[in-house]
Amino acid sequence: MSATNEVLSHAGRRLRKSALIWGGVLALLVLTIVSTWPGFRDAETSFTDDLPESMLSAFGIADLSDPAGFLDSNLFSLVLPLLLICAAIAWTSNLTAGDEDSGQLEMELTLPVTRTQVYLGRFATVAAAMLGLGLVVLVFLYMCMPALELDASYGNVAAATFSVTLLGLLHAAVLYCAAGTGAARGAALGITAGVAGFGYVAQSLFPLSEALESLQVLSPWQWALGDGPAQHGFSLGGLVAILVVTGALVAVGTWGVNRRDIRGA
Amino acid sequence: MASSVIECTALTKKFGDFTAVNSLDLTVPQGTVFGYLGPNGAGKSTTIRMVMGVARPTGGTVRLLGADPAAPSSTTTRARVGYLPGELRLDDRLTVAQQLDHWAAYRGSVDPKHREALTERLGLRPDRAVRTLSTGNRRKVGLVGAFMSRPELLVLDEPTNGLDPLVQQQFLAMVEEARDAGATVLLSSHILSEVERVAERIAVLRGGQLVLQGTVAEIQAQARQQLTATFPGPPPVEELRALAAAQDVTADGTTVRLTLSGPAHPVLEVLARHRAESVVAPKREIEDIFLTLYGDNAGGTQHDAQVEGEQA
Numbered sequence: 001m002s003a004t005n006e007v008l009s010h011a012g013r014r015l016r017k018s019a020l021i022w023g024g025v026l027a028l029l030v031l032t033i034v035s036t037w038p039g040f041r042d043a044e045t046s047f048t049d050d051l052p053e054s055m056l057s058a059f060g061i062a063d064l065s066d067p068a069g070f071l072d073s074n075l076f077s078l079v080l081p082l083l084l085i086c087a088a089i090a091w092t093s094n095l096t097a098g099d100e101d102s103g104q105l106e107m108e109l110t111l112p113v114t115r116t117q118v119y120l121g122r123f124a125t126v127a128a129a130m131l132g133l134g135l136v137v138l139v140f141l142y143m144c145m146p147a148l149e150l151d152a153s154y155g156n157v158a159a160a161t162f163s164v165t166l167l168g169l170l171h172a173a174v175l176y177c178a179a180g181t182g183a184a185r186g187a188a189l190g191i192t193a194g195v196a197g198f199g200y201v202a203q204s205l206f207p208l209s210e211a212l213e214s215l216q217v218l219s220p221w222q223w224a225l226g227d228g229p230a231q232h233g234f235s236l237g238g239l240v241a242i243l244v245v246t247g248a249l250v251a252v253g254t255w256g257v258n259r260r261d262i263r264g265a
Numbered sequence: 266m267a268s269s270v271i272e273c274t275a276l277t278k279k280f281g282d283f284t285a286v287n288s289l290d291l292t293v294p295q296g297t298v299f300g301y302l303g304p305n306g307a308g309k310s311t312t313i314r315m316v317m318g319v320a321r322p323t324g325g326t327v328r329l330l331g332a333d334p335a336a337p338s339s340t341t342t343r344a345r346v347g348y349l350p351g352e353l354r355l356d357d358r359l360t361v362a363q364q365l366d367h368w369a370a371y372r373g374s375v376d377p378k379h380r381e382a383l384t385e386r387l388g389l390r391p392d393r394a395v396r397t398l399s400t401g402n403r404r405k406v407g408l409v410g411a412f413m414s415r416p417e418l419l420v421l422d423e424p425t426n427g428l429d430p431l432v433q434q435q436f437l438a439m440v441e442e443a444r445d446a447g448a449t450v451l452l453s454s455h456i457l458s459e460v461e462r463v464a465e466r467i468a469v470l471r472g473g474q475l476v477l478q479g480t481v482a483e484i485q486a487q488a489r490q491q492l493t494a495t496f497p498g499p500p501p502v503e504e505l506r507a508l509a510a511a512q513d514v515t516a517d518g519t520t521v522r523l524t525l526s527g528p529a530h531p532v533l534e535v536l537a538r539h540r541a542e543s544v545v546a547p548k549r550e551i552e553d554i555f556l557t558l559y560g561d562n563a564g565g566t567q568h569d570a571q572v573e574g575e576q577a
Contacts, residue, residue: 003340006370014358103354110317111371112344114337258337262319264310265352 003113007121012128015091019129022087023136029083030140033074037148040064067152071141072228076160078200080137081224084168088130089192092172095122096179097188103265115257119180123250126172134165152230160229166242167224171196173249180253182260195220220245270295270418270449271316275325278311278473285311287473288325293451293466298444300464300481301453302555308473309453310351313422316451317348330418344372347411351422351453353403355395361406362391365413372414380413386435400427412439419443419450425459437463457555469555477554487554490525492532494541501539508532 043065063069096119099105109115138161145152174195178188202219206212216222223238271293278286286308293299303309314320315327318334327334332342355364361384369375384391387405395406404427411419419440425433440450440463454460460467467484469477477484489512494500500521505511510527525532536544 003371006367010367010370014356103350103352104356106314106319106350107348107353109319110343110346110348110350111368112340112373113371114340116337261314261321264314264319264350265354 003111004117004121007113007118008125011095011122011125014095015125015129018087018091019132022083022133026080026083026133026137027140029079030075030137031144033079034071034141034144034148034150036074037067037070037150040070041067041149066231067145067150068156068231069228070150071152071157071160071230072225076164076228076230077225081164081167081221082196084130084133084164085171085196087133088126088168088172089175089189089196091126091129092123092175093179093185093189095126096176097183097185100179100263101185103263106262106264109262116254119176119254119257120250123172123176123253127169130165130169130172133168134161137161137165153233156230156233159234163224163229163234163239163242166239166246167220170220170224170242170246170249173246173253177249177253177256179257181256184263268295269293270330271299271451272328273312273316273325274327276312276315276322276327277324278308278315278320279323285473286315286470289470289473289475291468291475291478293449295449296444296447297466298440298450298452298464300460300467301451301470302455302457302460302467303470304455307455307470309455309470310422311473312470313351313420313451313453316420317346318343344374344414345417347414347416347419349404349407349411349419349421349424351426353407355398355403355406357394357396359395360391361389361393361395361398364395364406365391365410368410369413375414379415380409383409383412383439386439387432401429401432404428405432408436408439412443415443415446415448417448419448419452421450422453423455424452425454425456433459484554490529491522491547492525493520493522493545494536495520495543496539496541501535504535504539505532508535 064073096105099108105118108118138158141157141161142154144150145154145157171192175188175192178191179185183191199219199221202212202216203221203225206216206219220242223235223241226232226235226238229235269292271291273289273291276286276289276291277284289308289312291312301309301312311320315322316329316334318329318336318339321335329339330342330345332339334342356367359367365380365384369380387408389402389405389409393402395403398406404424408421408424411421421440425436428436437459440452444450444463450463452460452464461481464481466480467478468475496519498519500516500519502514502516502521505521505523506514508531510525510529511532512524512526514521514523516522523532533544
């Protein structure tokens with residue numbers, strides 16, 4: 001077995017239990033949220049009628065009686081991306097900065113394996129696990145939608161799920177970059193949480209300010225969610241931006257870990 | 266002269282303003298057991314981390330089996346080295362066997378029978394969860410990991426920390442067997458006795474600088490000879506004190522103790538003339554040299570604290 005295969009299988013074993021738990025939690029979340037759909041569908045008055053437009057925009061609330069608007073508002077605008085970001089940064093943190101802080105990485109990197117193999121292999125494992133979570137969400141949505149007469153476009157729902165999964169992966173890349181360039185676990189988590197928080201605020205609140213509105217374009221959340229992915233499908237420009245930034249962050253993190261001391265226990 | 270497997274030239278490591286290793290010139294010849302000694306915090310682990318490529322020198326160079334250990338291409342070099350870090354951290358989610366499997370998968374050249382024999386020899390149970398192991402048993406896992414691929418070079422940083430005396434003996438026997446099979450062993454320790462038994466060459470580091478280096482015999486020759494003589498009557502204390510070769514002359518009844526610091530014959534002549542009944546000259550202990558070198562603990566302790574502070 002090559003060193004790369006061992007990196008992948010070892011990281012996979014480490015994430016397996018956690019990934020199963022996260023998968024179960026997200027499946028339950030999907031079931032819980034979509035099970036509220038009949039109440040929204042059958043409501044005689046719209047829940048959003050009394051809310052000002054600015055509030056609806058700030059919290060990503062669309063027409064809740066529309067199936068796609070319901071999914072964008074209740075699932076894809078905040079809860080699902082937030083949980084996917086949490087999973088992504090928890091896993092990446094454990095496999096990079098956490099391992100280094102604990103002293104385990106030192107031993108690993110004295111074996112016949114390169115730093116690039118270990119770091120990139122672990123990021124690839126996180127990416128695979130994230131895609132697995134996205135698949136769980138999509139499968140449960142597809143199972144529930146016909147049963148609950150949630151008539152959104154299957155293609156757009158797949159696009160929305162993929163977009164928020166990539167948003168989680170971009171935050172994994174932020175943590176990877178911070179850890180690769182030498183940040184300890186706490187600092188790397190703080191930086192990544194800051195990026196996630198800024199991104200959410202820039203996407204949801206900046207449009208309310210004339211001065212800041214133009215900065216919304218800097219938000220990864222905006223790249224992933226656009227005007228509502230379940231309603232409008234992929235934002236091609238946004239997806240390209242996510243992939244380019246994720247690639248750049250991974251490249252910088254890999255470059256960084258190859259040019260510094262590894263912390264001992 | 267055998268070729269060297271580790272070669273440090275003017276090797277320096279600084280953490281900010283603090284110098285952890287200062288212009289170290291060190292050569293570990295092939296096929297020897299090399300004792301790398303020094304008090305806690307002297308810079309031994311920092312040197313070894315540079316040798317293994319996990320830390321980069323601030324100045325100077327280090328070569329491991331002829332290669333730069335920090336270069337990405339050094340994986341083939343690292344495949345020839347068995348390493349036990351001073352602070353070994355294992356994956357608590359694994360069993361002993363799984364941890365060893367993981368390391369072996371990277372090496373790809375581990376004889377399962379040899380690994381099993383080492384595991385049995387050190388009294389490890391492969392099915393035990395790593396998280397349930399004591400410090401000493403974790404150390405044993407690290408030792409099996411270092412020895413199991415029969416590497417050309419073993420780099421062992423404080424390997425006997427936490428091991429009970431019986432296992433320490435087993436470990437020293439394993440080092441001797443590896444040496445007999447042609448391996449080179451860099452054995453770092455702050456305990457002289459365990460190194461003295463197996464090492465052919467010794468280097469002593471203090472405050473980041475090499476303060477002593479040589480074969481065990483050379484260093485022993487530098488140790489001052491203790492001598493105890495018993496006389497039928499009052500010992501010739503004043504006469505002995507008058508000799509330049511006799512230092513620290515003390516008397517207890519008819520017995521006199523002294524330290525030789527020069528040619529022995531003037532002292533022996535006095536002892537013979539006063540009809541000494543017995544003369545005891547114990548084997549010269551190089552420990553005396555180390556106690557003298559370690560004696561100024563302020564340097565080492567301060568160094569230790571600063572290294573830990575810089576690395577935190």
